[in-house]
Amino acid sequence: MGRAPCCDKANVKKGPWSPEEDEKLKDYIQIYGTGGNWITLPQKAGLRRCGKSCRLRWLNYLRPNIKHGEFSDDEDKVICTLFASIGSRWSIMAAQLPGRTDNDIKNYWNTKLKKKMMPSLISMPETGKPLHHLQSPNSLTSYSYPSLPVFHNGNINISGPLSSSPASPPSSYMYSTSNTSKYYDQTLSIPSSPTTTTTTASAAAAASDHHHHHHTHHYPVLQSQGEKDSSTLVICGGDQASSSTNSDGGFHVGVYDYNKGFGKNYEKIKGSYGDSSLDCSLEEFKQLISTNLCSSNIDNNLNFFVDDIKEVEKVMYY
DNA sequence: AAGTTTTACAACCGCGGTCAT
DNA sequence: AATGACCGCGGTTGTAAAACT
Known part of the structure; x- marks a missing residue:
């Protein structure tokens, strides 16, 4: 038998994150880190979200040092270069x-x-x-x-x-x-x-x-x-x-x-x-x-x- | 100004490999 | 060993904003 289910799929929120949810997630991770376990994190952080969703939100948006906005020419070139050689990795x-x-x-x-x-x-x-x-x-x-x-x-x-x-x-x-x-x-x-x-x-x-x-x-x-x-x-x-x-x-x-x-x-x-x-x-x-x-x-x-x-x-x- | 189309991007979905039970 | 969840990844979708007619 495998592990226990990660979350109650029917009872998790989907869709865009609210600023309040962002704050909760950010605050929790800044204090406790992810603990290497995204599945238990939302419950501990008081979020009605799937761990997978939390991970995505953190990695793509909330994590420190994320750059948003225009890509530079150099970045364009690096992307083109890499796409040319490795495809969509x-x-x-x-x-x-x-x-x-x-x-x-x-x-x-x-x-x-x-x-x-x-x-x-x-x-x-x-x-x-x-x-x-x-x-x-x-x-x-x-x-x-x-x-x-x-x-x-x-x-x-x-x-x-x-x-x-x-x-x-x-x-x-x-x-x-x-x-x-x-x-x-x-x-x-x-x-x-x-x-x-x-x-x-x-x-x-x-x-x-x-x-x-x-x-x-x-x-x-x-x-x-x-x-x-x-x-x-x-x-x-x-x-x-x-x-x-x-x-x-x-x-x-x-x-x-x-x-x-x-x-x-x-x-x-x-x-x-x-x-x-x-x-x-x-x-x-x-x-x-x-x-x-x-x-x-x-x-x-x-x-x-x-x-x-x-x-x-x-x-x-x- | 209103309606329609296009663009941009956040978020979700599903898959394959890994790992815990 | 078998089962099924976890994790990370890439593809796709949903939707708000911008551009166009």
Whole structure:
């Protein structure tokens, strides 16, 4: 037999939190902490809420040092960078952006950033062959590419820590926003399935998850290599970039120049450029990948892969 | 000014992994 | 070992505010 039920579902309040409830929760946690048990917390704090709801409210809104309001350009870039390499791992992104929550980032991406980026996706003429012929024959559980080219943009360098938090994840996982223009070799070590970690240390925990039974992938980050201040970004989101309704996994790709925006020679995807372009199917994105990478002016010196552990084609492209 | 549509974001839901009983 | 709750995560929904017609 399991534990006792967490709460009386019929007797808990739902919906927006009142200022009084906020105060109660804040006061309680400031005095007693969460005690590592959200389920008993609401009762102790005198709240008619589910523990899960309290946790969410605290983490996303009441917790100290939460940043609200506009995202900076640097934050935009970090989000784009991470989305390009790891997809919708919002909690990992949040770990790289002090004061931002995964929910914040998720909302920001879905409502603003995606729209900002997607209309400029380049769709090249369908002349390139699909990359399936380059697919790795092996079903690998781990990738680690030496000297991977990484993408960078004018401001983001993937190396040093973004924050100086003592709980910073390993530097191999960190992004900085310094303005120096250098190239770095970089892999991201991210478990294919997030493990149970604390929110603040999720990235570190994820990055150090090699011993765990989860598959650990070293995600290459793509960069157009060329002149020193190239700011071309190859966006190729992971499978989790898709909504849950996409059972075959999402894969987003595009080329973005932070200085100029996306190239102007994009074309409509199945004639649906515009608002509906945001709803491009996975196949369209894959096509985009194929055509872009086979025929684009992006340097061929790219490493490219898709995670086939999750039943998406795995491609290595050098 | 009123009605309609769009946007932004807080909160909920459901899932997978973990853990307590 | 089996069962079922807990936890954290990502996706989705609800709704108030803003923008538009």
